[in-house]
Amino acid sequence: MVRRAAIAAPNAHATSAAEQALAAGGTAVDAAIAAMVSATITEPGIVAPLGGCYLNVWPVDGDPVVIDANVEMPGRDQPGERFGAGLIEVRSDYGGGMTTYVGPGSVATPGMFAGMGMAHERYGAAPWSALLQPAADTARAGFALSRTAQSYLVLVADTILAWDPATRALLTVDGAAPEVGHPVRDEALASSLEQIGAEGWQTVYTGDIARRIVEDMRERGGLLGATDLTAYRAVARPALRSRLGHWDLACNPPPSIGGPVLTAILRLLHASDSEITPARAATVMKDVLDIRLDRIDTAADLAAAGAELLDTLHTIGATGLPTSASTAHVSVVDESGMACALTASAGYGSGMTIAGTGLTANNALGELELNRLGLHALAPGTRLASNMAPTTARLEDGTVLAIGTPGADRITTALAQVIIHVARHGESLQTAIDRPRMHPRRLEDGTDRIEHEQDEVLAASLDAAGLPRHEHPPQSMYFGGVGGALLRPDGTLEAGADPRRAAATLVT
Numbered sequence: 027m028v029r030r031a032a033i034a035a036p037n038a039h040a041t042s043a044a045e046q047a048l049a050a051g052g053t054a055v056d057a058a059i060a061a062m063v064s065a066t067i068t069e070p071g072i073v074a075p076l077g078g079c080y081l082n083v084w085p086v087d088g089d090p091v092v093i094d095a096n097v098e099m100p101g102r103d104q105p106g107e108r109f110g111a112g113l114i115e116v117r118s119d120y121g122g123g124m125t126t127y128v129g130p131g132s133v134a135t136p137g138m139f140a141g142m143g144m145a146h147e148r149y150g151a152a153p154w155s156a157l158l159q160p161a162a163d164t165a166r167a168g169f170a171l172s173r174t175a176q177s178y179l180v181l182v183a184d185t186i187l188a189w190d191p192a193t194r195a196l197l198t199v200d201g202a203a204p205e206v207g208h209p210v211r212d213e214a215l216a217s218s219l220e221q222i223g224a225e226g227w228q229t230v231y232t233g234d235i236a237r238r239i240v241e242d243m244r245e246r247g248g249l250l251g252a253t254d255l256t257a258y259r260a261v262a263r264p265a266l267r268s269r270l271g272h273w274d275l276a277c278n279p280p281p282s283i284g285g286p287v288l289t290a291i292l293r294l295l296h297a298s299d300s301e302i303t304p305a306r307a308a309t310v311m312k313d314v315l316d317i318r319l320d321r322i323d324t325a326a327d328l329a330a331a332g333a334e335l336l337d338t339l340h341t342i343g344a345t346g347l348p349t350s351a352s353t354a355h356v357s358v359v360d361e362s363g364m365a366c367a368l369t370a371s372a373g374y375g376s377g378m379t380i381a382g383t384g385l386t387a388n389n390a391l392g393e394l395e396l397n398r399l400g401l402h403a404l405a406p407g408t409r410l411a412s413n414m415a416p417t418t419a420r421l422e423d424g425t426v427l428a429i430g431t432p433g434a435d436r437i438t439t440a441l442a443q444v445i446i447h448v449a450r451h452g453e454s455l456q457t458a459i460d461r462p463r464m465h466p467r468r469l470e471d472g473t474d475r476i477e478h479e480q481d482e483v484l485a486a487s488l489d490a491a492g493l494p495r496h497e498h499p500p501q502s503m504y505f506g507g508v509g510g511a512l513l514r515p516d517g518t519l520e521a522g523a524d525p526r527r528a529a530a531t532l533v534t
Contacts, residue, residue: 029053029361030360032359032521033061033531037069043157043160045534053152054358055150056152059368060157062142063158070386073371074372075386076239077371078390081368083365093261094260099409099410102254109402110401113128118182126392126394127391131247133248133250142157165211173528187377189377192381218384232255238380238383242381268289268296272421273421275292282411283412284415287415292445307443311439353371353413353434360513361517361519365420365427368430423515427513433506436465440506443464456523459523463479465478465504465505477496506524507524509531519534
């Protein structure tokens with residue numbers, strides 16, 4: 027039986043892949059996996075196959091579970107001189123200016139395929155190969171470069187994309203970023219996806235694909251080795267629960283950063299009986315993010331720091347409580363009521379294409395905001411920090427929601443605002459996504475201000491509260507790209523996509 031489902035994904039290739047997974051007998055989880063694999067192929071630079079992810083699954087009968095497949099610190103078998111090496115400093119105008127490090131030394135142990143494999147084994151119904159074949163077909167036939175991907179490639183064509191000949195040949199034209207609509211084809215990548223589909227996700231960690239990764243890393247001086255890949259395990263954890271209005275919400279728990287921060291914001295807003303004005307929401311978000319910057323990002327134990335944030339909410343309740351491009355999100359809810367929210371990230375991208383495979387790798391070890399203790403400072407096997415916060419939710423009447431967004435530290439604030447509009451104001455999913463957004467930001471000089479999209483009501487509320495602010499144009503890409511899927515009690519399926527980024531929805 028072909029399941030009906032609502033799907034929100036980065037582009038039409040991804041929604042088509044999800045539809046094909048459903049046609050093969052797949053569940054919401056199968057559809058989300060197929061869509062995300064497709065997105066890693068068709069949004070080059072924005073997300074990559076050898077990255078990390080979180081899958082938030084709320085099954086029809088059972089409690090919500092989050093599969094943690096975030097990247098890990100590698101280097102178990104490496105000599106001391108490898109640590110701190112293999113890194114290339116890159117400066118870009120992205121996000122108003124950023125510095126990151128790429129190269130083979132920036133590549134963390136990827137978790138995405140392990141996480142997807144676990145989710146498929148637990149909640150899937152379609153053949154594993156059917157989830158990867160649509161992406162392989164697209165890579166072989168070719169696809170037109172999207173506006174979102176092209177806008178990022180313009181900023182990194184002469185830096186991140188320049189040092190690896192294979193990457194440069196595929197994603198630049200004479201060293202410059204291609205135009206929107208430029209055809210991209212990769213036979214090697216198509217073959218690798220088909221191999222992973224035929225041999226199983228384990229080949230990325232213990233099979234032929236793993237061997238190729240290790241050989242290329244060894245030759246080019248990366249930290250990632252065979253022991254790191256063999257030792258990697260996706261981890262299933264009970265979801266972190268909170269309530270807002272009548273909604274029961276589930277987020278990813280520690281050691282992630284995004285889930286606890288979003289949960290803290292939502293719990294504080296839920297505790298307030300007063301109207302949630304823009305100023306009130308901004309103040310809550312600012313206070314939670316201040317604690318995150320001051321105490322969580324530099325913590326040696328992210329799990330303990332995230333738990334401490336949630337345990338000490340009362341200490342901030344009295345007052346009311348820079349950035350990576352390479353993140354993508356898929357939301358799927360099927361007609362049975364299964365929900366899957368899947369967010370994946372590859373950092374800014376390492377620029378490294380694994381020789382002979384077409385598979386591009388993350389640069390999580392080079393992201394300064396995820397390595398505040400220093401580059402290569404973590405012990406091998408340590409999960410890295412993450413802003414990702416895929417969320418599922420339910421109402422007692424049978425309404426089911428899957429929602430998430432890319433956007434680094436704007437992930438939690440974008441989701442909090444959309445969820446507030448749905449859960450407290452009773453707005454439709456698409457209306458809530460379209461609403462103007464804001465985000466508290468700490469500047470380099472230590473001062474704070476509220477970044478916000480142009481809106482008279484929002485601006486007036488912030489001014490009345492005396493909050494410094496900076497106005498952006500309407501529907502700015504800076505504020506994320508929320509995608510949500512919804513099932514109503516009468517069986518109606520809905521999907522909402524963010525006009526701030528290129529996106530696609532499909533209701534089958």
